[in-house]
Amino acid sequence: MWKLLPALLIALAAAADDRWVQFRSGPFHLISNAGEESARDTLNELEQIRHAAGTVLGKPELTTIWPIRVLLLKTGQPSTPALSRDAYISALVAKAPIPREWLRECIRILIESNARRMPAEIEAGLADFYSTATVKRTVITLGAPLPPAERNPAWARIHLLTVDPEYYGKLRVLLHNLQQGADPDPAYRNAFGKTPDAIDKEAAAYLAAGKFSTITLSGRPLNPRRDFFPEKVEPVVAQIALADLKPARAAYEALLAQAPAEAHEGLGFLALQENRPEEARKEFAAATAAGSKSARTWLELGRLDREQALPALSKAAELNPAWSEPHVLLAEIETDPSRKLHHLKLAADLAPRSAERWRALAEFNMAHNRYPEAAKAWTAAQAAAVDETERARMRDARLDIERKRLEYEAAERRRREEEKMRDIQRVKDEAMARIRAAEERANRDAPPPPPDRQIVAWWEGPAPDAHVTGRLTQIDCVGQLLRLVIQSGEGKSVRLLIRDPAKVIVMNPASEAAFACGAQRPVRTVKVEYFAKSDEKLVTVGEVATIEYLPTP
Numbered sequence: 086m087w088k089l090l091p092a093l094l095i096a097l098a099a100a101a102d103d104r105w106v107q108f109r110s111g112p113f114h115l116i117s118n119a120g121e122e123s124a125r126d127t128l129n130e131l132e133q134i135r136h137a138a139g140t141v142l143g144k145p146e147l148t149t150i151w152p153i154r155v156l157l158l159k160t161g162q163p164s165t166p167a168l169s170r171d172a173y174i175s176a177l178v179a180k181a182p183i184p185r186e187w188l189r190e191c192i193r194i195l196i197e198s199n200a201r202r203m204p205a206e207i208e209a210g211l212a213d214f215y216s217t218a219t220v221k222r223t224v225i226t227l228g229a230p231l232p233p234a235e236r237n238p239a240w241a242r243i244h245l246l247t248v249d250p251e252y253y254g255k256l257r258v259l260l261h262n263l264q265q266g267a268d269p270d271p272a273y274r275n276a277f278g279k280t281p282d283a284i285d286k287e288a289a290a291y292l293a294a295g296k297f298s299t300i301t302l303s304g305r306p307l308n309p310r311r312d313f314f315p316e317k318v319e320p321v322v323a324q325i326a327l328a329d330l331k332p333a334r335a336a337y338e339a340l341l342a343q344a345p346a347e348a349h350e351g352l353g354f355l356a357l358q359e360n361r362p363e364e365a366r367k368e369f370a371a372a373t374a375a376g377s378k379s380a381r382t383w384l385e386l387g388r389l390d391r392e393q394a395l396p397a398l399s400k401a402a403e404l405n406p407a408w409s410e411p412h413v414l415l416a417e418i419e420t421d422p423s424r425k426l427h428h429l430k431l432a433a434d435l436a437p438r439s440a441e442r443w444r445a446l447a448e449f450n451m452a453h454n455r456y457p458e459a460a461k462a463w464t465a466a467q468a469a470a471v472d473e474t475e476r477a478r479m480r481d482a483r484l485d486i487e488r489k490r491l492e493y494e495a496a497e498r499r500r501r502e503e504e505k506m507r508d509i510q511r512v513k514d515e516a517m518a519r520i521r522a523a524e525e526r527a528n529r530d531a532p533p534p535p536p537d538r539q540i541v542a543w544w545e546g547p548a549p550d551a552h553v554t555g556r557l558t559q560i561d562c563v564g565q566l567l568r569l570v571i572q573s574g575e576g577k578s579v580r581l582l583i584r585d586p587a588k589v590i591v592m593n594p595a596s597e598a599a600f601a602c603g604a605q606r607p608v609r610t611v612k613v614e615y616f617a618k619s620d621e622k623l624v625t626v627g628e629v630a631t632i633e634y635l636p637t638p
Contacts, residue, residue, distance in 0.1 A: 154174050350377060
């Protein structure tokens with residue numbers, strides 16, 4: 086690395102003297118010292134290949150979480166896109182073909198950023214196939230073969246399904262089905278009318294034959310001279326991009342005076358790579374104090390500094406609303422369940438290919454008895470899983486939800502029933518307490534009984550074994566006995582006997598004349614507990630123990 090520093094510093098110094106221009110289109114940010122014409126042609130080529138990939142993926146306007154920053158150099162070596170401070174940084178050489186490795190990585194990034202999870206061999210085949218695409222103005226040529234040593238079944242499958250006239254235009258149907266979470270067998274049958282095994286056998290024979298034709302497609306109707314607008318670039322912008330391309334401490338230190346935020350960011354990420362977290366924290370703090378616009382910088386500061394976690398992570402989410410990672414970390418530190426759920430859901434929605442994000446959302450919903458939401462999250466986690474073992478684990482978790490839902494609902498029913506019974510018992514206890522309190526007051530205020538008077542105590546025998554609720558319509562006085570006629574809710578007349586009114590507990594009496602003989606006016610609603618003991622002579626079915634006067638509906 087130290088041997089490269091003099092050359093790197095020379096390049097930074099030379100960058101200050103070059104005339105730089107930049108263009109932006111879609112996710113691409115192209116910075117060039119090779120002139121506007123070369124920059125326009127290169128950007129057109131990138132945009133046409135992006136369009137072709139987007140068409141087959143069913144999303145013509147592909148985007149990325151981070152910009153793909155391209156340094157188009159007059160001389161030098163190309164480098165494939167790699168994540169830096171705030172973008173995927175890469176280099177191409179003017180008037181030279183775009184390397185297959187560069188295009189393969191670019192297609193991989195576009196798939197990762199836009200498509201839901203598909204089988205790994207499908208995604209690898211797409212990246213390999215589109216890595217050989219070439220562009221001339223608005224015409225895209227697909228299908229140029231890989232070198233023999235690099236050809237593989239995944240590439241051959243995509244080549245066959247794209248170039249062979251029998252399958253032309255059907256590949257996008259397969260990819261759509263797979264992105265919707267369909268199993269391979271129905272997805273292939275729906276697209277081609279054949280099983281995956283049948284297609285694989287055709288692809289193997291196709292690969293063995295070694296005869297690969299190409300196909301041309303119409304691209305976007307772009308005119309590079311008219312549709313791409315140059316922007317002036319300050320030399321320091323090119324210097325920062327060059328430093329990001331080959332990160333080195335000396336390169337960033339040389340930029341501290343001109344671009345303090347970016348320089349401290351670069352030094353911070355270098356410290357992280359070298360496992361010096363305290364130094365990284367200080368550099369990130371200095372970068373944010375200098376006005377950093379890098380969401381990655383704010384996130385790492387929040388990760389390293391607990392006191393700054395909430396504002397730093399919130400700032401990271403604000404700077405890059407398409408990035409899920411800030412919401413993952415915000416969910417970890419959030420204590421309010423509703424806000425935690427908000428961040429977990431955002432994290433999963435922003436990273437639909439992440440089984441881990443969906444799993445976290447599913448487990449939170451399960452813990453809070455949100456079973457329908459948990460089932461949806463487990464289904465998404467299953468679709469995002471990268472291998473069959475993980476998919477099976479997610480599928481089992483989803484199937485287990487129904488059992489847990491039924492157990493929870495049964496427990497809730499038991500809880501509500503027990504709560505209802507407690508309320509009924511509470512009402513009864515309160516009524517009995519009022520009766521006893523009234524009795525105590527009456528006994529306290531009444532004169533003492535004559536010595537020869539017998540005191541009738543509250544009945545303390547066995548509990549009544551039957552009850553009826555209805556309208557008390559008639560009280561017949563039969564000698565010293567009383568016969569109550571009650572119209573039950575079922576429309577039946579129930580006749581009950583009172584042998585000794587003094588031994589009957591009366592709750593909520595409607596009047597002092599609780600047992601007035603004859604037809605009752607008004608008719609009152611009562612609940613009567615009695616001993617089931619019939620008297621054929623008096624035509625009664627039981628003897629009254631308690632009477633409770635209820636509000637008349």
